[in-house]
Structures are given as C-alpha cells and as structure tokens.
Amino acid sequence: MSDEILENEDEVLEEDGEEIVELIDDNGNVLKFKLLDVTEYKGVKYTLLLAAEPNEEIAEDEVVIFRLNEVEEVLEPIEDDKLLEEVFEFYQNEIDDDAE
Numbered sequence: 130m131s132d133e134i135l136e137n138e139d140e141v142l143e144e145d146g147e148e149i150v151e152l153i154d155d156n157g158n159v160l161k162f163k164l165l166d167v168t169e170y171k172g173v174k175y176t177l178l179l180a181a182e183p184n185e186e187i188a189e190d191e192v193v194i195f196r197l198n199e200v201e202e203v204l205e206p207i208e209d210d211k212l213l214e215e216v217f218e219f220y221q222n223e224i225d226d227d228a229e
Contacts, residue, residue, distance in 0.1 A: 149181055152204070160184065167197060170219045176204055177220060192217060 148164035162178035169175075174197040180187045187193060194216055195204035207213055 147181075150176070150178055150204070160187075162193065165192065166220065168216070168220045168223060170216050173197075174199065175207075175216050175220075177217075 150162045152160050161181035163181045165177040165179050167176050176195050176197050178193045194213055198205050
C-alpha cells in the first residue's frame with residue numbers, strides 16, 4: 130500500500146483535535162489518516178499513521194509508516210519491509226519505555 134501513495138500530495142488538517150493527513154493515491158483518491166506519532170530512528174524521522182476512514186486496502190488498526198522528508202515537506206513511501214518492521218518495533222519499544 131505505501132508504495133501507492135504519491136509523496137508530493139500530502140496535506141495536514143485538524144479535525145476534532147486530531148491531526149489528519151490527506152494523501153492521494155495513484156488513482157487520484159484522497160485517503161485520510163490520523164497522525165499517530167512521529168519518531169526518529171537511526172537519525173531519520175518517520176510518521177506513523179492510522180486510517181481515519183474505513184478503507185478497503187488498510188485495516189482500521191493497521192499502522193502505515195512513511196519517511197518524513199522535512200526539507201521538501203513530504204512523506205516518502207518505504208518499500209523495505211525489514212526497515213518498516215524495525216521502525217515499528219523501535220516505536221513500540223519507545224512507547225513501552227515511556228509507559229514505565
């Protein structure tokens with residue numbers, strides 16, 4: 130899924146106190162995501178998003194991760210499954226550490 134998102138078409142809105150990120154897929158469809166968090170892993174920032182609206186391709190509780198390009202102010206898809214897993218595990222450990 131993440132490789133279908135156009136990284137240069139993102140926009141951040143706010144609805145009901147939550148940050149909403151709108152992305153446009155290859156077919157021109159607007160997909161809305163809730164911004165779960167931004168984390169830094171090995172010197173690179175990543176955004177963690179959750180689907181804000183029901184979607185056939187993304188489960189409601191599925192986390193979608195993008196690389197945050199702060200220079201160009203865009204979200205870039207990550208195609209390396211191992212990297213995605215590493216970032217997610219790092220994020221989970223970070224949350225667990227904060228909870229303790």
